[in-house]
Amino acid sequence: MIEVVQDEQTGHFRVVTYRGETLGIATTREAAIDLSDLLLEAWEEAVAAAAARARMKHGAAIIEPR
Numbered sequence: 001m002i003e004v005v006q007d008e009q010t011g012h013f014r015v016v017t018y019r020g021e022t023l024g025i026a027t028t029r030e031a032a033i034d035l036s037d038l039l040l041e042a043w044e045e046a047v048a049a050a051a052a053r054a055r056m057k058h059g060a061a062i063i064e065p066r
Contacts, residue, residue: 001018001043002023003015004016004029004036013025013027013028013032023039047065048065
């Protein structure tokens with residue numbers, strides 16, 4: 001879903017989507033990997049929260065989030 005790549009010009013590390021969109025930039029690979037992990041964790045939490053809110057409003061009409 002996302003990956004860490006090094007920018008050849010600056011030496012910085014970018015966290016990018018599979019489409020190449022930059023989500024964040026860090027000066028070290030370790031920081032970029034941590035940012036990547038935390039972004040994925042936040043995404044999972046956001047999806048779960050959205051599904052719970054939709055179920056509260058629509059009940060069984062929400063089968064599961066994708």
